[in-house]
Amino acid sequence: MMLEVVQGLCESNNFDVHDFDSGIDGVRSKIAVPYKYGEGNQEYYVLLQSDDVSDEFLKSLAIDGSEELMGRLELLDFTDESFRKNSTLILCCSSVSVSDSVLLQFEENPYFFKKNVITYSGEELSSLKGKLNGDFNNERLNSLLAESGGDLFELFKTMGFQKGHYYPLLIRLITKLPFVHYLPQSNNLENLDEFVREELMESDLKMLDYILSEEYSIEDKISSDWERL
Known part of the structure; x- marks a missing residue:
């Protein structure tokens, strides 16, 4: 499940992850809470996954759904007064279930949350989980990013991957999760x-x-x- 991968990445970057009831049918939900006494990012991440996302679902979630979700989250014991201004919604969904135009409109919607969508296929997810093998550290992601001496990145730019390869999903994760950072490789x-x-x-x-x-x-x-x- 994509949500498990995102949770692993959150936990390896100093977030506590809790389950909560989103009130949205068919949606699995978690919230990543920043360590209260640690340094670093103080952003909250609301993690959602649904196997039944559609254009209509995104349009509804963009405003009415987000308002209701915000209300529920503000009542939780592990959110505080900073939550409303420091929260990002991460939605994981199938790459074939929504149109690009509606997805873009959803991500650019400024109300209640900053919003990012991570799309994926079952084959991509299975391939990436096999590569990660339970290791969600930034160093592991960066080692996969630079695998094969940068040849995979060149393939990514030219769209040369076969269907189901893990690398495009890896790029999406690094792009969509602000706390996952690219670590430049030292030059020889x-x-x-x-x-x-x-x-x-x-x-x-x-x-x-x-x-x-x-x-x-x-x-x-x-x-x-x-x-x-």
Whole structure:
């Protein structure tokens, strides 16, 4: 279940996750509460999942449903006066159940909650859960993001994945969950220099060696050239 993955990510990022009754038929619901005495994000995350989401459901949830949901949540013991202004609704649903236009309208609706929708297919979810294997740390997500030396990200940009691959769902999670952060990978400068040299012609290599042999930095050289323009 997608909700279990999102819960795992919340708990690994210092949130307490509680069940609550949303009052919405067919919707499983949880709330991720920030640690009261910890540092970091003080946002609340309302986590919903439904296997029967439609355009009509989203239109209803955007305003009337969200107002009722907000009222229920404000009565809970683990929300306080900051909840109304610091809460994000995360809805998990099938990727084929709603139209893109209505989904966008829902996410851009400014009332009661900030709103994000995580769409997925059963095949994507099964594949991602197998990759995570119960490890929901940011480091694990980032290692999957950079898997195969960045080749998977290039495939993602060109839409080259077969149906059901976990990587597009991974990107959606990192994009839709604000507390999940991308951790930049450190560059291996020796490998970078080797890569650059392999791609240059002999005349360009001589120019590169000339630039690197100068007593002043390339930044100084660029600055000097710019001043002469």
